[in-house]
Amino acid sequence: MDITIAPRLLKGRITPPPSKSQAHRALIAAALAGGGSRIENLADSQDIQATSRCLAALCAPGSGLPLLDCGESGSTLRFLIPLSLVLRGGGRFTGRGRLMERPQEPYFRLFEEKHVCYSLEAGVLTVRGALPSGCYTLPGNVSSQFITGLLYALPLLEGDSDILLTTPLESGGYVDMALDVLERFGVRAVPNGSCAFHVPGGQTYRPHDMAIESDYSQAAFWYAARGLGSQVELQGLNPFSVQGDRCIVEDSASLCGPGEVELDVSQCPDLVPPLAVQAALRPGQTTRIVGAARLRMKESDRLSAVTQVLNALGSRVEEHPDSLTILGVDTLAGGVAVDSHNDHRIAMMAAVATTRAAAPVTIRGAESVRKSYPNFWEDYQRLGGMFL
Structure with missing residues (x-):
C-alpha cells in the first residue's frame, strides 16, 4: 500500500x-498462570497477534512439537524458544520477512552446552530437548530478548538457576519490564549486581489482572x-x-x-x-x-x-x-x-x-x-x- x-x-x-513490549510479557505470564488473568488495553497489532497465536498452540493439549508461526515478531520467537523446551520438550518455529535470518547464536551456544538439539533448515527452527536448571552465561550486549526468554522459563524448572552476563547489559529497560511483569504474576528473579540474575526454581505463575500502559x-x-x-x-x-x-x-x-x-x-x-x-x-x-x-x-x-x-x-x-x-x-x-x-x-x-x-x-x-x-x-x- x-x-x-x-x-x-x-x-x-x-x-x-498500548505498549507492545509490555503486552508480550503480560500475555506470556498470563498463559503460564493457566487462566484467570485479565489483560486490558491490548492493541491488535500483528506482533501481539503472533504471541497470542503461538501461546495458544504451545499451551494446547497434545503430543509432539508444536508449530509456532511468529510472523515478524522477534520478541515472540526469542521469548518462546526456551519456554517451548520447558512446556513441550521443544517446538518448530517459523516466521516471515527477515525474522528467521535474525541471529539466535546466544541460544545456540547455550543449547550446545546444555545438550539441547536444534536445527535451522528452510526457514524453520526446530528445538528439542529438556532445559536443565543451572548457570546460563551469555553476552549482555546482544538483544535483551534472550535474557527475557530465560527469565520466563527458568522459574518453572525444579532447581535454581543463574543468568550471568559476560558484557554490560544493553536495552536494560526491557529486562526491567520483564522483571516487573514477573513480580506481578508471583515470580521472582533477583538481580545480582548489573550483570547477573538469580532465578529460584520450583515457582508457579499466579493469575493477575493488569492494564497495558501506553x-x-x-x-x-x-x-x-x-x-x-x-x-x-x-x-x-x-x-x-x-x-x-x-x-x-x-x-x-x-x-x-x-x-x-x-x-x-x-x-x-x-x-x-x-x-x-x-x-x-x-x-x-x-x-x-x-x-x-x-x-x-x-x-x-x-x-x-x-x-x-x-x-x-x-x-x-x-x-x-x-x-x-x-x-x-x-x-x-x-x-x-x-x-x-x-x-x-x-x-x-x-x-x-x-x-x-x-x-x-x-x-x-x-x-x-x-x-x-x-x-x-x-x-x-x-x-x-x-x-x-
Missing part, C-alpha cells in the same frame, strides 16, 4: 497505543513531530513507567536546543528513527547517534534504511557501522517516493518527516505500521495529516 502525504504540521491530542516507543514519533513544530499534546503515558523508551522525553528535548548533541541509544535502539528525523531538521547543528549496531538486524537494516529515506527527502545523514552523524537542514525537499523497507518504524519516521517537507511525499509499503501501530494512519489523519 502506497500513501502520498501533503506537507503540513499536525495539531491535537493523542493517546499512544507505549513510549510509539509516542516517540509524536514527540519528534512536536519537536519539529507540530502542536501535538501527548496523553495517557505513565511518567513513572519502567519502559526504557521513556528516555524519549529527555532525548527529544535535548534536540530542541542548539549545539552539538550526542545520543547513546544502546539502551533504547527503537528510538533511532524518531530521533533521527528530529535531528535532521536542526539547521546547522550536528547530532551523533551512537551505540546502534544492533539496528542492522531489525525488520530492516534500520541504520541503512534511516539514512536512505532521510537523505532521499533532502537531509544530510552519514551512516557508520554503529552510528549516524546528522547535519541538520532548514527544510526537507520532499517531492519523492520513499520505501518503508517493510519496517513499521521507517514508515512512521517518513510520515513525521513529511510534516516539514516542501512537497508531498509518497511512502511505499505504508501497511508495515500494522506490525506495531495498526491505527497510526488514522491517528495521523485525525491530527490534521492530509493524504492525497
